[in-house]
Amino acid sequence: MSQKLNLSLPIPFIDLKSQQAQIRPQINEAFQGILDHGAYIMGPQIFDLEKKLSEFCGAKHTITCANGTDALALILMAKNVKPGDAVFVPSFTFAATAEVVAWMGATPVFIDVLKDTFNMDPLSLKQGIKHAKELGLNPTAIIPVDLFGAPADYDALETIAAENHLWVLADSAQSFGATYKNRSVGTFGLATSTSFFPAKPLGCYGDGGAIFTDNDDLAEILISLRVHGQGKDKYDNIHIGMNGRLDTLQAAVLLEKLKIFPNELIARQHAADFYTRALSSVATPPLLLPNTTSSWAQYTLRLNPETSREKLIQDLQALGIPTAIYYVKPLHQQKAYQHYPTALGHHLPNSEALAHEVLSLPMHGYLTEDVLQYITESLVHLLSRPPK
Numbered sequence: 021m022s023q024k025l026n027l028s029l030p031i032p033f034i035d036l037k038s039q040q041a042q043i044r045p046q047i048n049e050a051f052q053g054i055l056d057h058g059a060y061i062m063g064p065q066i067f068d069l070e071k072k073l074s075e076f077c078g079a080k081h082t083i084t085c086a087n088g089t090d091a092l093a094l095i096l097m098a099k100n101v102k103p104g105d106a107v108f109v110p111s112f113t114f115a116a117t118a119e120v121v122a123w124m125g126a127t128p129v130f131i132d133v134l135k136d137t138f139n140m141d142p143l144s145l146k147q148g149i150k151h152a153k154e155l156g157l158n159p160t161a162i163i164p165v166d167l168f169g170a171p172a173d174y175d176a177l178e179t180i181a182a183e184n185h186l187w188v189l190a191d192s193a194q195s196f197g198a199t200y201k202n203r204s205v206g207t208f209g210l211a212t213s214t215s216f217f218p219a220k221p222l223g224c225y226g227d228g229g230a231i232f233t234d235n236d237d238l239a240e241i242l243i244s245l246r247v248h249g250q251g252k253d254k255y256d257n258i259h260i261g262m263n264g265r266l267d268t269l270q271a272a273v274l275l276e277k278l279k280i281f282p283n284e285l286i287a288r289q290h291a292a293d294f295y296t297r298a299l300s301s302v303a304t305p306p307l308l309l310p311n312t313t314s315s316w317a318q319y320t321l322r323l324n325p326e327t328s329r330e331k332l333i334q335d336l337q338a339l340g341i342p343t344a345i346y347y348v349k350p351l352h353q354q355k356a357y358q359h360y361p362t363a364l365g366h367h368l369p370n371s372e373a374l375a376h377e378v379l380s381l382p383m384h385g386y387l388t389e390d391v392l393q394y395i396t397e398s399l400v401h402l403l404s405r406p407p408k
């Protein structure tokens with residue numbers, strides 16, 4: 021098949037090279053400018069980027085920072101999350117979501133996800149809040165994750181938050197650029213965190229992150245916390261903070277990437293539509309909530325439980341098609357986190373089942389029709405084999 025289509029194999033899982041080719045001269049020029057002015061820390065590109073990100077997503081304040089993990093942590097620090105507090109996080113996510121809660125000495129309480137959207141299950145959240153109270157913890161905040169780029173069900177989650185006097189921190193590390201009921205990611209809950217890690221939908225050339233909020237008081241504290249809790253004067257510290265700044269060079273990269281980002285989002289949607297059309301008969305495609313768009317950080321299928329995922333991965337690899345498993349193990353079953361409470365007793369059945377069934381396919385803004393056809397035809401062929 022590959023010879024006929026004249027594809028270059030293996031196919032990249034994420035094609036950052038094709039993307040760079042679009043903007044390389046502009047990035048070179050921006051870097052030259054920074055080498056000339058020398059403001060490597062908090063240079064003018066930082067403030068330009070913050071303004072443009074706010075315009076893009078509609079949040080009143082954008083506070084850039086060093087990475088998506090610090091973005092989460094800075095918000096918990098600003099809200100003074102402390103030992104005894106329970107913070108509700110999905111178990112089927114990247115470790116950073118729960119890690120930052122533990123940093124504060126607070127208790128992450130693991131909540132199950134829905135099998136079709138991969139996002140936090142409102143019913144499990146209710147059970148988790150009740151369980152946390154029974155354990156003598158103080159329910160404080162919810163951190164929904166927009167897994168694989170699709171926004172969580174914020175209407176349902178924010179209603180539960182309001183009923184229980186909790187605040188919401190949206191972990192949108194994977195979903196910048198997505199929308200939910202005509203609102204952009206960056207405008208949900210009290211604050212939103214995102215990541216500009218290179219593999220995220222909007223990535224820089226190193227580590228980077230940002231916080232979005234409409235709350236003026238919170239924004240003021242965050243701006244202080246990211247520079248060691250400084251007050252009006254650099255050496256007058258009014259909070260215990262951290263060194264959590266974004267580099268000027270990374271801001272320059274993001275300013276260029278933001279210009280091509282809308283087109284990349286369209287291309288990602290096109291690729292996702294192609295996958296869903298071609299693969300619905302052999303596996304379960306991801307479900308988006310009505311009136312929702314995804315930034316498609318990942319395109320993740322659920323395989324039938326009787327499919328041998330390991331064999332499929334090997335066969336795809338032999339055809340030059342890379343895949344990935346996000347995530348192999350839910351957090352509540354991992355060594356560092358297994359002693360923390362879960363919503364109900366010990367098991368989170370959907371998170372546990374998904375870990376065995378998911379498979380992520382190549383996803384980026386530069387997938388051609390030929391490549392999409394090759395991937396989907398190969399998958400349909402391999403998944404249509406009678407089981408041995």
Ligand SMILES: *Cc1c(COP(=O)(O)O)cnc(C)c1O
Nearest residue numbers: 087088089114116117193215217
């Ligand atoms: C990537 C990611 C983070 C952390 O972002 P970094 O920039 O790598 O620190 C946090 N939460 C989720 C869900 C992520 O996918």
